[in-house]
Amino acid sequence: MYVDLGSALDATPGVSRDSLERLDDQVATAHDRIEAGRNDHDHGYAALNLPARVDLDAIRSAVAPFADAEAVLTVGIGGSGLGAATLANALAGPDDPDAYVLDNVDPEHVARLLDSLPLARTAVNVVSKSGTTVETLSNFLVVREAMADAGVDWTDRTLVTTGESGNLRQLADAHDLPLLSVPDGVPGRFSVLSSVGLAVAAIQGHDLDAICAGAADTADGLSGSLFETPAYAYGAATYALAARGATTNVMMPYAERLETFAEWFAQLWAESLGKDGLGQTPARALGATDQHSQLQLYRAGPREKVVTLLRPTHRPDRPIPETDLDGLSYLGGSTLGDLIDAEFGATEASLAASGVPAIRVEIDGVDERSLGALLYGMEAACVLYGELAGVSTFTQPAVEWGKRAARGLLGGGDVPAAEAVEDRASLRIDP
């Protein structure tokens, strides 16, 4: 992962080279804390040790029964769904099993998806670290029933990834299902480089060693200076920009295959850093498509944004056919790759012309090694940002409140949070 901060220097809000140099002392201190946390295997920091620790053979053996799968359905939400979806959508090839993620309980969507799947040839990958998340468990009960209705033995088609205790672990033990563990000390949104994210990649036949090697390279390159460590450059610059008013971070990949990465990034950034009145709101965009919708706002709207422009520097290409149409002759000899690169450069320049800060992030290609580097790099960036901001990066108390309230409303115990839902104020305007 390569990071270029040039377009954030003379912007509003912006960071100067001098201010980054001053910030580098704090980066060194934060790096020491991160390394101490990694050495002690502390909660959260342990996620940054995954590339060296993850047991790829255990993942390969757990997915071996699903070698015949035509589709793989992950049932999981948040960190238990987005990592698998990011890898699947980035890496999927034409002959791979199709990957789907059920991370919502919209009944119509669930029914349509189940109707469209070849259930007898579908691997069901149920993932929940806590083993208690109501959306995941409810969806799994529905999937299991659909399989039974279709005459499929669900116990032959189900893989479970969960923590050391909870309903899912009990279910896996009771039915002797293939089982993978969420490693200790790894919050869901930092778990993509474990069985949580890698099982689907394994079923699809992707190169797990290369994903982990890309991540390990990035891990080995972490140092106490943002000027030597691209991940820290990104974390430190976004932190400094947020402190100067860039409270929104637009993640804008110029590659369809990375669209889901922006969703994964949004959870990582929002849930980790949104604490104590601080944080930076992640927004998701896609280049070049959103140049024709959201770019107007990014250039000319409120000055509270930094735009992260992400692209692969190599990708399969396709020539634009010659045409004799007047006005299109300038395209002669160009490719779609030339065009999307020109659009990337034009957006960066257009933001700079308006003084809106942008950060350029590049990876070599949308391949296993580069993705491992990108995912790990963004996790390290997030942890560094959290250290600089002094927030509790690895907790999510505000999300837990909502989970308790929903459970209470469904009769799952005497939950004070549920009463707050009943007590909501209303100012309803009827037609």
Ligand SMILES: O=P(O)(O)OC[C@H]1O[C@H](O)[C@H](O)[C@@H](O)[C@@H]1O
């Ligand atoms: O893996 P689970 O325990 O089912 O949790 C799934 C998700 O639940 C909550 O929304 C948490 O805030 C997320 O961080 C977590 O990834």
